[in-house]
Amino acid sequence: xxxxxxxxxxxxxxxxxxxxxxxxxxxxxxxxxxxxxxxxxxxxxxxxxxxxxxxxxxxxxxxxxxxxxxxxxxxxxxxxxxxxxxxxxxxxxxxxxxxxxxxxxxxxxxxxxxxxxxxxxxxxxxxxxxxxxxxxxxxxxxxxxxxxxxxxxxxxxxxxxxxxxxxxxxxxxxxxxxxxxxxxxxxxxxxxxxxxxxxxxxxxxxxxxxxxxxxxxxxxxxxxxxxx
Amino acid sequence: xxxxxxxxxxxxxxxxxxxxxxxxxxxxxxxxxxxxxxxxxxxxxxxxxxxxxxxxxxxxxxxxxxxxxxxxxxxxxxxxxxxxxxxxxxxxxxxxxxxxxxxxxxxxxxxxxxxxxxxxxxxxxxxxxxxxxxxxxxxxxxxxxxxxxxxxxxxxxxxxxxxxxxxxxxxxxxxxxxxxxxxxxxxxxxxxxxxxxxxxxxxxxxxxxxxxxxxxxxxxxxxxxxxxxxxxxxxxxxxxxxxxxxxxxxxxxxxxxxxxxxxxxxxxxxxxxxxxxxxxxxxxxxxxxxxxxxxxxxxxxxxxxxxxxxxxxxxxxxxxxxxxxxxxxxxxxxxxxxxxxxxxxxxxxxxxxxxxxxxxxxxxxxxxxxxxxxxxxxxxxxxxxxxxxxxxxxxxxxxxxxxxxxxxxxxxxxxx
Amino acid sequence: xxxxxxxxxxxxxxxxxxxxxxxxxxxxxxxxxxxxxxxxxxxxxxxxxxxxxxxxxxxxxxxxxxxxxxxxxxxxxxxxxxxxxxxxxxxxxxxxxxxxxxxxxxxxxxxxxxxxxxxxxxxxxxxxxxxxxxxxxxxxxxxxxxxxxxxxxxxxxxxxxxxxxxxxxxxxxxxxxxxx
Numbered sequence: 001x002x003x004x005x006x007x008x009x010x011x012x013x014x015x016x017x018x019x020x021x022x023x024x025x026x027x028x029x030x031x032x033x034x035x036x037x038x039x040x041x042x043x044x045x046x047x048x049x050x051x052x053x054x055x056x057x058x059x060x061x062x063x064x065x066x067x068x069x070x071x072x073x074x075x076x077x078x079x080x081x082x083x084x085x086x087x088x089x090x091x092x093x094x095x096x097x098x099x100x101x102x103x104x105x106x107x108x109x110x111x112x113x114x115x116x117x118x119x120x121x122x123x124x125x126x127x128x129x130x131x132x133x134x135x136x137x138x139x140x141x142x143x144x145x146x147x148x149x150x151x152x153x154x155x156x157x158x159x160x161x162x163x164x165x166x167x168x169x170x171x172x173x174x175x176x177x178x179x180x181x182x183x184x185x186x187x188x189x190x191x192x193x194x195x196x197x198x199x200x201x202x203x204x205x206x207x208x209x210x211x212x213x214x215x216x217x218x219x220x221x222x223x224x225x226x227x228x
Numbered sequence: 229x230x231x232x233x234x235x236x237x238x239x240x241x242x243x244x245x246x247x248x249x250x251x252x253x254x255x256x257x258x259x260x261x262x263x264x265x266x267x268x269x270x271x272x273x274x275x276x277x278x279x280x281x282x283x284x285x286x287x288x289x290x291x292x293x294x295x296x297x298x299x300x301x302x303x304x305x306x307x308x309x310x311x312x313x314x315x316x317x318x319x320x321x322x323x324x325x326x327x328x329x330x331x332x333x334x335x336x337x338x339x340x341x342x343x344x345x346x347x348x349x350x351x352x353x354x355x356x357x358x359x360x361x362x363x364x365x366x367x368x369x370x371x372x373x374x375x376x377x378x379x380x381x382x383x384x385x386x387x388x389x390x391x392x393x394x395x396x397x398x399x400x401x402x403x404x405x406x407x408x409x410x411x412x413x414x415x416x417x418x419x420x421x422x423x424x425x426x427x428x429x430x431x432x433x434x435x436x437x438x439x440x441x442x443x444x445x446x447x448x449x450x451x452x453x454x455x456x457x458x459x460x461x462x463x464x465x466x467x468x469x470x471x472x473x474x475x476x477x478x479x480x481x482x483x484x485x486x487x488x489x490x491x492x493x494x495x496x497x498x499x500x501x502x503x504x505x506x507x508x509x510x511x512x513x514x515x516x517x518x519x520x521x522x523x524x525x526x527x528x529x530x531x532x533x534x535x536x537x538x539x540x541x542x543x544x545x546x547x548x549x550x551x552x553x554x555x556x557x558x559x560x561x562x563x564x565x566x567x568x569x570x571x572x573x574x575x576x577x578x579x580x581x582x583x584x585x586x587x588x589x590x591x592x593x594x595x596x597x598x599x600x601x602x603x604x605x606x607x608x609x610x611x612x613x614x615x616x617x618x619x620x621x622x623x624x625x626x627x628x629x630x631x632x633x634x635x636x637x638x639x640x641x642x643x644x
Numbered sequence: 645x646x647x648x649x650x651x652x653x654x655x656x657x658x659x660x661x662x663x664x665x666x667x668x669x670x671x672x673x674x675x676x677x678x679x680x681x682x683x684x685x686x687x688x689x690x691x692x693x694x695x696x697x698x699x700x701x702x703x704x705x706x707x708x709x710x711x712x713x714x715x716x717x718x719x720x721x722x723x724x725x726x727x728x729x730x731x732x733x734x735x736x737x738x739x740x741x742x743x744x745x746x747x748x749x750x751x752x753x754x755x756x757x758x759x760x761x762x763x764x765x766x767x768x769x770x771x772x773x774x775x776x777x778x779x780x781x782x783x784x785x786x787x788x789x790x791x792x793x794x795x796x797x798x799x800x801x802x803x804x805x806x807x808x809x810x811x812x813x814x815x816x817x818x819x820x821x822x823x824x
Contacts, residue, residue: 056550056636077554084552095547095640099241107229112552117229158552316763484693484721488732488764488772 001068003162003194004030004053009062011048022048023059028212032161035185035195037205040214046198049214050164053196054087055079067161084112088155088193090184092167095151096139102126102150103135109154125153128190129183145176152184156191163188165197169204181207231557234548235565238541245533250573253530253619256523257577257612262584263515264608269600274300274501279425280353282475284495285309285317285326285486286462291495292503297331298462299497300426301339304402305331309492311451311458317465317486317494322478325466327351330438332461333398334406338384340398340431342438345371348379351464353423365421368392372417375437379418383428390416398433400443411442435460465494526573527623534566534627545631546639559632566624567617574616578609690729694721697809698729701793702800704811707733709793711804716782720756720774720804722795732764732772735794740774742791742804746784754778754789 011023022045030036040046051057052064055071058079064071067086071079083089088109096105106122126135129149139147148168155163165184169177181197181204188195197208205211239246279299286294289306296303311328318326327347333340348359348371361367369392372379380390395415399406414433422428438444439452451458468476475496483494538545545558553561586602692698696712696719708729710721720740724731740756756774760766766773789804803810 051637054550077556080549080552080554083550089550091550091640095543095550097544097547099237099544104229104237108234108548109551111229111231111234112548112557154551320763481694482763484730484732485761485763487730488761488766490765 001032002029002065003032003034003067004028004196005063005065006053007063007065009052009064010060011045011052011057012060023052025049025062030194030196033192033194034210035188035208036197036210036212037208038196038198038212038214039200039205042200044214046214047166050089050166050196050198053162054089054164055083080112085114085158086161088158088160088163090148090151090155090163090165090168092170096147096154098139101136101138102131102142102153105139105150106154106157109157113158115158122153122157125156126150128187129153144171145180148172148180149183152180152187156187156193159191160193162194162196165195167199168197169199169201174201174203177201177204178207231561231564235561235568238537238561238565239568242533242537242540245537246569249526249530249533250569250576252526253523253570253573253616254576254580256519256526257574257616258580258584259519259522260516261578261581261606261608261612262588263512263519265581265585265604265606266588266600267512267516268606269604271505273600274504279427279497280351281464281497282467283465283479283483284462284497285314285465285492286495288490288493291493291500294462294493294495295497295500298329298464301331301341301430305461308459308461309463311455311460313489313491314460314463315455317463317492320482322468322476322482323465324468325350326463328435328460328463330435330461332402333400333438333441334402335396335398335431336388338381338388338429338431339402340378340433342433342435344435345373347464348372348418348420348432353425353427357423359423359427360421361418362421367419367421369416369418372432372434375434375440376412376414377417377434378414378437379420379432380416381420381428381430381432382422384431385416385419390419392416392419396431398441400441407443409441409443412437523619527619530566530569530573530620531623531626533569534562534624535630538562538627538630541631542634542639545634546636549634549636550640555632558634559628562628562631563621563624566627567620570616570620570623571613574612578612581608690727692809693723693730694719696721697805697807698723699802699804699810700725700812701795701802702812704813706800707795709802709804711806713781713784713806716779717775717777718754718756718781720776722772722774722793732761733795734766734770734772736769737794738768740776740791740793740802742776742789742802744787744789746787752778752780754781 006025006028008027009023009025010021012019012021014020038046038049048057052059052071053066055066055074056079058076059072062072066082069082069086071082074082097108100108103119103122103126106125107117107119110117110122123132123135126132129152131146131149131153134142134146139150142150148171152168155165163184168184169180172180184197185195185207197204199205281299284294284298286298287305287307287309293303293306297305314326314328317323325346327344327350329344329347330342331339333342350358352358359367361369361371366382369379378396380388384390393415395413397408397410397412398414399408401407414437420428436452439458440449447457467479467482470476479496483496486492486494545553545561548561549555549558582602585600585604589600589602592600690698690704690708692710694710694712696710698708698710701707701709701722703725705725707725708723710723710729712719722733722735723729724733738758742754742756743751744754745751754776756776758768758771759773759775760768760771761773764772785807787804787806789802789806791802792799793802794800
């Protein structure tokens with residue numbers, strides 16, 4: 001079953017009286033339990049696509065189905081509630097709550113889902129990403145890599161079916177990047193989540209079996225798959 | 229993590245502005261609570277079913293002055309009335325009983341009232357309550373019997389350290405510097421148990437003592453035995469009542485009849501005292517207006533605090549939206565934060581307001597004998613919580629709407 | 645999902661609205677009981693301190709006769725003019741002779757005898773209160789009575805309109821200068 005299905009998807013922005021099409025995808029899907037790397041140059045609309053899939057942005061045309069649900073038929077509030085339950089999002093800049101400790105950041109990730117925040121699960125997730133000893137530390141007291149791992153734990157906390165990661169290693173050096181990506185992939189496999197990672201880093205992309213090239217502005221959509 | 233913990237966390241993150249907002253609300257609420265409490269209690273004190281006095285027969289003059297002197301031991305009587313006229317009033321079918329008294333003396337700032345002995349034994353200062361000399365009621369000794377004996381009210385005894393057997397020389401007047409009856413030594417034989425009324429604040433001596441104090445002259449001394457020429461300051465009247473307890477409506481005719489006389493007037497305390505409030509009404513209205521103004525200003529302060537906190541929190545709120553919080557949830561978070569701060573301020577103000585009343589009550593009791601309680605709950609207390617919640621909702625509405633309209637993507641940084 | 649914060653907030657608002665509408669009336673000032681207790685504001689416009697009806701003696705400025713009918717007894721107090729209806733006005737008459745016209749048109753005589761108020765030091769010939777009784781008065785609800793009284797040095801006509809009271813300013817041909 002497809003975890004992500006896009007059909008005739010178009011996203012346009014109005015700019016100075018003209019419509020600028022930033023996404024024009026005739027058709028695309030990601031299967032359940034797949035881990036996909038989406039690559040392309042900066043500014044080609046990769047983040048916009050993640051926003052649409054996460055329900056943060058409504059497309060101008062077309063349909064978006066995630067986890068079997070049609071997001072384009074939902075209201076904004078319904079999309080928010082859907083995202084709270086089904087989709088974990090990892091930002092490039094992690095976007096941790098600075099006034100919250102590591103464990104509190106993970107618990108906030110559970111707050112808006114139907115699940116009751118589970119402190120035991122939050123501790124286990126942080127232990128899984130190697131931060132069992134940093135539960136009560138604030139983001140300002142952690143390294144960049146540690147902050148990203150907290151963001152990963154937070155994304156996993158709500159037991160989502162899909163995790164979207166937008167340039168998750170953008171702020172890290174190559175050595176740490178590969179470790180983060182490896183850890184993310186392992187965690188997703190363990191928790192049964194599909195994974196869609198957006199990146200422009202060759203090393204990160206190369207680690208994925210399925211890689212997708214993303215072209216800008218009405219370009220034809222070509223899928224490149226690395227042979228198994 | 230519950231939403232309430234998120235709210236508390238936000239308050240802690242902006243603890244300085246939150247504390248100041250809470251404090252300013254507490255201040256406004258404290259003023260409101262204390263002003264209203266003191267105002268209501270003052271009203272209750274002065275309309276306390278006449279404190280056992282259905283009516284006062286007094287001289288011509290200000291009815292308010294008569295009530296303040298006869299019932300509250302303040303002011304001075306504007307004149308005297310003839311004993312013979314008092315006797316005539318006693319003959320009226322509606323008058324059940326009369327207790328005559330003479331005022332105009334004092335001791336150590338407390339009034340010394342000469343009064344008929346039945347006051348200490350038969351008088352009901354509140355429905356069903358008589359004065360008591362029993363130790364379990366805080367009293368001691370017995371009523372006076374001889375001209376050189378006196379009974380002290382509970383507050384007087386406590387303030388002056390009076391014991392049975394203590395003696396004093398009464399002052400002929402109520403002002404500082406008035407002459408002292410140096411050769412008239414009067415002994416305390418009784419201390420009244422606490423009544424919680426202005427009667428606690430007076431010293432009582434026999435009527436014969438008043439007339440025969442040295443220095444009053446032969447004419448006055450003669451009044452002790454000569455009823456034809458005797459004068460009194462006034463008399464407490466007990467009026468016949470209807471089966472339900474209301475004063476007999478004939479009191480109106482009785483009052484009218486006496487008031488047409490040049491000799492005296494009848495004053496019903498519960499009719500006269502509202503005039504006191506109309507006189508001082510502007511004072512408490514002003515105080516109330518000030519308290520309301522302070523509360524409004526503190527509400528503005530709360531608004532400013534919330535708006536400035538919101539500016540810093542936009543990113544956090546956008547992040548929560550990205551984690552699945554709906555616009556309504558975010559609106560609710562900000563509104564609830566406002567309500568929580570208002571409620572905290574309300575609770576603080578409630579406690580502070582009653583503390584102010586406690587302090588004020590101590591002064592008022594010493595100066596006037598009127599009893600105020602810090603435990604009294606006024607209408608301000610009753611409506612405090614709902615009003616504070618409404619205040620919090622109103623003040624929080626603007627920042628909450630701004631939070632509602634906060635864009636997620638605009639306030640989160642990255643775009644690849 | 646945790647408790648919906650907005651639901652809680654709206655519940656608080658509802659509670660507030662219910663509390664506020666549940667009787668936030670509070671008497672701000674203590675009632676000035678004197679007016680209500682002593683007498684009601686008569687239709688005449690001044691206060692009738694005995695609860696009766698006020699009837700101007702010729703003009704409001706001269707004085708009033710406050711009249712009350714109780715169990716076949718007609719009570720009449722002569723009181724001051726204008727707002728001075730709480731002050732008695734003594735008249736030298738020993739009795740007041742009235743002609744009472746009932747609702748059906750029948751006329752009957754009624755004599756009000758002086759009843760001096762002892763507490764006010766009154767006596768017959770220097771008295772403000774009069775009373776008259778008759779069996780036929782017991783079932784009377786409305787009447788008009790006329791007579792005369794010596795008031796302020798002159799014999800003046802009295803007109804009593806019970807229970808509404810009499811004010812010459814209310815009459816179509818009222819004389820000038822007697823208004824309230």
